[in-house]
Amino acid sequence: MSYSLWNDQIVKDEEVVVNKEDRGYQFGDGVYEVVKVYNGELFTAEEHVDRFYVSAEKIRMTIPYTKDKLHQLLHQLVEKNKVETGHVYFQITRGAGARNHVFPGDEVKPVLTGNTKENPRPVANFENGVKATFVEDVRWLRCDIKSLNLLGAVLAKQEAQEKGCYEAILHRGETVTEGSSSNIYGIKDGVLYTHPADNFILNGITRQVIIKCAAEIGLPVKEEAMTKAQLLAMDEVIVSSTTSEVTPIVEVDGTVFGGGKPGDWTRKLQVQFDTKIPKGIRA
Ligand SMILES: Cc1ncc(COP(=O)(O)O)c(C=O)c1O
Structure with a gap:
C-alpha cells in the first residue's frame, strides 16, 4: 500500500480526490518541488521547501501551512512509504473554482498533494x-x-x-x-x-x-x-x-x-x- 500527501494529511493513494476544476489541471496554476531521498533521509529539504514558498509567493499564492508543518508532512510521507532511495514530489495549486483566468476568491483554498517514488541513483x-x-x-x-x-x-x-x-x-x-x-x-x-x-x-x-x-x-x-x-x-x-x-x-x-x-x-x-x-x- 502506498500513501500520498493531501493537504495537511497523509492518506492512502486512492483516497486523494482531485476536482476537474482544479486550476492546476486547467491552467497549470501552481508550483512544485522534487526532493531526493537517500537511504530514507531527505536531502536539502530546507532549501527545497524554502524555494517552494518563494515560487508560490512569485505567483501571488499563499501556502496555508507553516514550513515546519510541511517538513513534518514530507518526513511522515517518506516514513510511511518506507522510501529507501528515490524522491518525494509535491505540488500546490491555487485550488478549484469555476474556470476563470482571474484568481478565485478567498473561499477557494490551495490544494497540496504529494507522493513518493523509489528511484535508484543513475x-x-x-x-x-x-x-x-x-x-x-x-x-x-x-x-x-x-x-x-x-x-x-x-x-x-x-x-x-x-x-x-x-x-x-x-x-x-x-x-x-x-x-x-x-x-x-x-x-x-x-x-x-x-x-x-x-x-x-x-x-x-x-x-x-x-x-x-x-x-x-x-x-x-x-x-x-x-x-x-x-x-x-x-x-x-x-x-x-x-x-x-x-x-x-x-x-x-x-x-x-x-x-x-x-x-x-x-x-x-x-x-x-x-x-x-x-x-x-x-x-
Ligand atoms: C528547468 C529546470 N532547471 C533546473 C532544475 C534543477 O533543479 P534542482 O537541482 O533543484 O532539481 C530543474 C529541476 O527539475 C528544472 O526543471
Whole structure:
C-alpha cells in the first residue's frame, strides 16, 4: 500500500480526490518541488521547501501551512512509504473554482498533494556520461519559478528523447540557458561556467550544492552564460538536477567531449558531491 500527501494529511493513494476544476489541471496554476531521498533521509529539504514558498509567493499564492508543518508532512510521507532511495514530489495549486483566468476568491483554498517514488541513483550515467542535444528555449520569461506549466520543457525533453538524447540543452538565440529539467555547466581551462541565476533559469538546489563543491575542490566558478559555440568548445560539460546529481555530458549533437569519457573535474565534483549525501536512516 502506498500513501500520498493531501493537504495537511497523509492518506492512502486512492483516497486523494482531485476536482476537474482544479486550476492546476486547467491552467497549470501552481508550483512544485522534487526532493531526493537517500537511504530514507531527505536531502536539502530546507532549501527545497524554502524555494517552494518563494515560487508560490512569485505567483501571488499563499501556502496555508507553516514550513515546519510541511517538513513534518514530507518526513511522515517518506516514513510511511518506507522510501529507501528515490524522491518525494509535491505540488500546490491555487485550488478549484469555476474556470476563470482571474484568481478565485478567498473561499477557494490551495490544494497540496504529494507522493513518493523509489528511484535508484543513475550510477551508469555518472560513470559513462550521457548525450544531449540543443533545442530552442521557447519557454516563458519566468523560468526562476518552479511552475506546474511545463509544456515548453515537455516538448524539449520529448525532442531530445526522440534524438536518442538524455537531455535537451535549451538556448535563447545563441545563449545557452539550462536543460529542460536541469542546469547545464561547461568547464574550460579549469573554470566552471554556468548561466547566472536570473529569470531565464531555475536556480537548481543541486546547482547551489555544485557551486559549493567547486569552491571546496578549488575549481573557480563563473556564473556567466555560454553561447552554443562556447559550450561546444568546452573541455567538460555537465548536467545537474535533484535526480541527475552530477551527470557528465559526453556528446552534444555529434561533438564529443574528452574522448567520450567524463573529465577529471567532473569526477572530482562527483566525489565531492557524494560527501554531502546523507548516510540515511536505512543505510
Ligand atoms: C528547468 C529546470 N532547471 C533546473 C532544475 C534543477 O533543479 P534542482 O537541482 O533543484 O532539481 C530543474 C529541476 O527539475 C528544472 O526543471
